[in-house]
Structure formats: C-alpha cells, structure tokens
Amino acid sequence: MIVSPSLLSADFGCLKDSLRMLDESRADWLHCDVMDGVFVPNISFGFPVIEAVAKLSPKPLDVHLMIVDPDRYIGRVRDLGAMFMNVHAEACTHLHRSIQAIKAAGMKAAVTLNPATPVVMLEDVIADLDMVLLMSVNPGFGGQSFIPGTLAKIRRLRELITVSGSSALIEVDGGINATTGAQCAQAGANALVAGSAIFNAPNPKEVIETLSSLAS
Numbered sequence: 713m714i715v716s717p718s719l720l721s722a723d724f725g726c727l728k729d730s731l732r733m734l735d736e737s738r739a740d741w742l743h744c745d746v747m748d749g750v751f752v753p754n755i756s757f758g759f760p761v762i763e764a765v766a767k768l769s770p771k772p773l774d775v776h777l778m779i780v781d782p783d784r785y786i787g788r789v790r791d792l793g794a795m796f797m798n799v800h801a802e803a804c805t806h807l808h809r810s811i812q813a814i815k816a817a818g819m820k821a822a823v824t825l826n827p828a829t830p831v832v833m834l835e836d837v838i839a840d841l842d843m844v845l846l847m848s849v850n851p852g853f854g855g856q857s858f859i860p861g862t863l864a865k866i867r868r869l870r871e872l873i874t875v876s877g878s879s880a881l882i883e884v885d886g887g888i889n890a891t892t893g894a895q896c897a898q899a900g901a902n903a904l905v906a907g908s909a910i911f912n913a914p915n916p917k918e919v920i921e922t923l924s925s926l927a928s
C-alpha cells in the first residue's frame with residue numbers, strides 16, 4: 713500500500729521535525745492540501761510553504777488542490793517539483809484540457825472526486841489518468857469521519873479502470889486509519905492519505921508502518 717501522509721495535520725510550528733520523522737518512516741509520498749477558501753470553506757497553505765517543504769524532504773509531492781480553476785497554477789505546481797497534481801473534477805470546466813496540460817507540464821495527472829460526484833464522471837478521461845483520488849470526507853478539514861459509501865465507490869472505480877485498460881492508481885483521502893484503511897485496501901485502493909491518524913498518534917511511524925503493510 714502506498715502511504716501519503718497529509719501535512720495538514722502536522723504541527724506547523726515544527727514542520728522540520730515532522731518532515732524528518734516522515735523521511736525516516738515508510739511513507740511513500742507527501743500529501744500537500746492547498747485550500748483557497750472558495751472551493752472549500754477553509755484556507756490552508758500555499759506555494760511558499762510547499763517550496764520550503766520540498767527543500768527539506770526527499771519524498772515525492774502529492775499535491776491536492778482544493779481550489780477553483782486549478783489550471784492557473786499548473787506552472788507553479790510543476791516548479792515545486794511535484795510528482796502528482798490532483799485537481800478536483802468539480803473545479804475544472806474543461807477537465808480533459810486540464811489533464812492534458814498537467815501531463816504536458818511533465819507531472820502525473822490525478823483527478824479528485826468529492827463524495828457526491830459519481831465515478832462515471834471519469835468514464836471518458838480514465839485512460840489518460842495516472843491516479844484518481846476519491847474523497848472519503850467532504851474536503852476542507854482534517855479529522856472528519858470516513859464516509860462508508862466510499863467502499864462501494866472504490867469497487868466501481870476499480871471496475872471502470874479494469875474495463876478501460878487504464879493504469880490509474882486509486883487513492884483515498886479522509887478519515888483513514890488502520891480500520892478504514894484496511895477496508896479501502898480490500899475494496900481495491902492502491903494509496904491512502906492520512907492526516908490526523910498519523911500526526912495525532914503517539915507513534916506516527918508505527919501508524920505509517922501499519923497502513924503501509926495493508927495488502928491492496
């Protein structure tokens with residue numbers, strides 16, 4: 713299982729220590745949640761913070777943009793050295809164009825779906841995607857409860873990926889812990905984002921290890 717810890721739940725006063733801990737852990741990627749206060753009702757952090765993070769950490773960046781019209785920032789995200797640029801299907805008027813532009817900029821393209829957006833929305837672009845990020849909470853805040861209906865959605869997405877011959881990975885974000893993570897793994901997820909379950913734990917590395925050992 714790929715594990716992508718969400719920095720949103722880290723202590724921003726000692727980000728350097730958190731990044732060192734993650735570097736020493738089995739975490740695969742760093743999940744960076746960018747919020748604009750418009751697409752979601754919260755504001756998190758932006759490019760200057762992620763630039764600093766990128767300098768301090770060797771882990772690939774998994775950038776999740778919860779912002780309107782994310783195409784405006786493709787060049788900025790590329791300049792961060794991001795591996796994945798995740799854009800919300802609900803925030804892109806011309807999703808096909810956004811996906812092509814992300815790939816043309818040299819990044820892997822991921823599309824994120826809100827809990828209310830059905831998997832079928834991706835039928836005509838799934839072959840072009842490197843990853844689909846399914847939100848298992850309504851985006852905007854860490855520490856929310858996993859929406860159980862996500863499990864059936866993972867299975868529907870797995871079926872779409874198989875039928876279309878796409879090589880897209882399935883990532884799940886929101887309310888992930890050892891229990892919900894195991895359920896997602898069983899349903900067919902390849903990657904798990906976890907914020908509060910990791911950073912609020914007495915031993916974050918152990919939680920990462922547990923998630924990482926889940927068979928997908």
Ligand code: DX5
Pocket residue numbers: 718719720721743745776849850851852853854855856885886887888905906907908909
């Ligand atoms: C929520 C963000 C998540 C968040 C997850 O909008 O996209 O990445 O940090 O936090 P937890 O794991 O606490 O639900």
Ligand code: ZN
Pocket residue numbers: 718743744745776885905
């Ligand atoms: Zn996220």
